[in-house]
Amino acid sequence: MNFSDLVASRASVRKYTDQPVPDELVMQLLEWAHDAPSGGNLRPWEFILIESAGQKQAVVETTFAGRDESKSNPQKWILTAPLVIAVCADLAKIKGRYGETSIWPHLPYLDCSAAVENILLGAVELGLASCYVSGFHEQELSAVLGLPEDVVPIALLPIGYAAESPARRPRGPVAEQIHRERY
Ligand SMILES: Cc1cc2nc3c(=O)[nH]c(=O)nc-3n(C[C@H](O)[C@H](O)[C@H](O)COP(=O)(O)O)c2cc1C
Structure with a gap:
């Protein structure tokens, strides 16, 4: 394509x-993710592949939809995906190089979002589908994933073959959001 x-x-x-998503396709997605640009070329991402029903359920219980963060509002639709990739960031790698700068708290999100976009587009290339999920309770998800202290979850990416064909979501004209020289 x-x-x-x-x-x-x-x-x-x-x-x-x-x-199920064949292993070789999962590996291809992760290779593309690992090819993303990264501040200082640190590549701080860590990927956790979740396929078992029990672990998927535990992960979903840490999520919430929209602005209602209550436990009774998990994103149950994630359970339909045969695979969930948890994209996490190793803060120690970033702190070691950028810990003294004002930008460092943003780098885990900036880096991992670049990797996430490669996975989202790569999924389409491979006939798969996904969705960027950030509605989760960070500490609860960290506990479920067994993350060490310096590793934080950035995104959950359910991956699978689409059972729906969503219409293209509306976007206003980009021209309205372009500025020249100054805002
Ligand atoms: C940072 C980020 C976080 C998101 N978190 C969620 C989420 O928790 N749950 C969800 O269903 N969709 C989530 N989305 C998907 C957006 O709702 C979706 O991208 C948007 O509605 C536009 O639709 P499209 O992706 O089909 O173009 C997220 C997207 C981004 C970029």
């Missing part, structure tokens, strides 16, 4: 078939 078609056909999918 050419790049224009790839970008235009990516959409957040929230319903998947039972068909």
